[in-house]
Amino acid sequence: MAVAAGRAFLLLPSSACFATSHTNLLKHSFGTTNTSSLVKPGNARGFAQHVARAQVRPTWLPGLDPPAYLDGSLAGDFGFDPLGLGEDPESLRWYVQAELVHCRFAMLGVAGILLTDLLRVTGILSIPVWYNAGAVKYGFANTETLIIVQLLLMGFVETKRYMDFKTPGSQAKDGSFFGLEAALEGLEPGYPGGPLLNPLGLAKDVKNAHDWKLKEIKNGRLAMVAMLGMFVQASVTHAGPVDNLLEHLSDPWHRTIVQTLANSGS
Template sequence: MATSLRSGFLGTSLQDSRKVETATAARGQKLQVQALFKGLKKAAGKGEKEAGKAAGKASKFGKKVQQKAPAKPKFQAPKLGAKKGTQTVKKAASKASKGGTKSTGGWLGGAGGAQGLEKWYGPDRALFLPTGLLDPADVPSYLNGQLAGDYGYDPLKLGKDGAQVEKYREYELIHARWAMLAAAGIIIPEGLQANGAAIRGGTWFETGAEMLDGGTLNYFAVPWGVINNPLPLVVVTVIEAGLLFAVENYRQKGQGPPGYSPGVGKFDSDIFNSLDNLYPGGPFDPLGLADDPEVFDELRVKEIKNGRLAMVAVLAFSVQSFVTGEGPYANWAKHVADPFGYNLLTIVGNEERLPTL
């Protein structure tokens, strides 16, 4: 019995010791796992701190680089007034060929500006006939859309010589500007006289006759007063011819006297040395309407288009006055009053109105 008790006690002790060993091993594994997780968390924390420090250093370095880096120069449009010649035209054509439709600032700081210059410059510009009636390949190669108002029309092949084209453009532009002034000078005085202004010789072809008959011209006829001009025709002619000669002489030589211009201030005579003959700018653009190069490119198109229309209009005024014996304002007023009774067909068909040689 003692032997059985000893064996039972030993068996129980052996089982208890095995349970203790098993529990101890499990607890050791648990502690190892916990230590492993703590190590991972600690390593992750250190990694985050290192990453934060690296990011801070990078941001500080970036700020230093930005401070040290030179600022990009702002784009400044070339001022109108420098001698550009055909360079401005080529720049406009290159902009148009890229298809840019950038809208720039308008006049006097307003919105708007030039948009869609490719319609007027470059290979995709508008031509004198629609695409269905004219193949762009039929347009002469020397008409490449660099000039303002180039619609690809040159049936007489006058534009083959580039130097000659520049002369033709100068002649055309000068005549266009004179025609625009002439058209306004023909219509406005006649219209003022027809509406009650005290003007003698308001019709353009009667002005000289009024002075030859001993009369005087009333310049600056406005609703608040009339300024008489008692000078005879010969004196007026000499004064006008002298002024025109001086202006054209200055323009061709690129010279001029010193003076003052609003927006520019006082200027010396040497300011004209750097101005373009056709588009001088400078003192001749006191409002800065063409400071923006894209707006300037658009203005050149508008000028030549209106100038061509004015040249045709002045020619029509001359023929019309010869046929009807009246000025354009009187013809227009009669046509508006009776459109079907007073028009081109009724005038040409009336034998009494036809001029006799």
């Protein structure tokens, strides 16, 4: 509604002759007119500019006023917080970092699932479908050893990330990471850099890298939705995403999500 109103105001007359013609029309139609109720050309232009500036900030629902604590300064901030989780500034900082980490894991997960499923379906590699990969016994180490190694490595990384969140920049100081600080160059919480984590040199000035941050968070949110879809898909069809795609393409009019869900309940 606000967008429609904004567009309507932007079409207000910007010339004196246009306003005069409307005044004459009102006189002929009603016999009198109140010129004070008409918007003057200068005021129309100023109001149009004000409305145009107000419409620069996109929101997840057009016309909805975002909460005051979501001022658009965060990457991907479209004013979406129906539960009010970000009212507390400290909680909002944590949720931003948590979303960023989940986005990156989801993007890696989706890429890994699609790649391995493609290699499996084409017969290039003899590997299990992605949701059974965790049950496979690997010859180079037993399951218990793999779990312990993963806990140690992930625990170390997550601890470092939490310490940098609590005290920004503390993990980039000399001696904080076995002398590899120069190779990582911590830029700000959630955005490490250096040749190891930023080999292409993108967004070296992370303070002014809003476009890169926005692209990452958008793709990450899409990946989280895709990951959820793959979970549901595997639970319903007991097949990989490439198998599901090939099955759909074999008969697009009858092998759809509607038929699949209907048959799964029978």
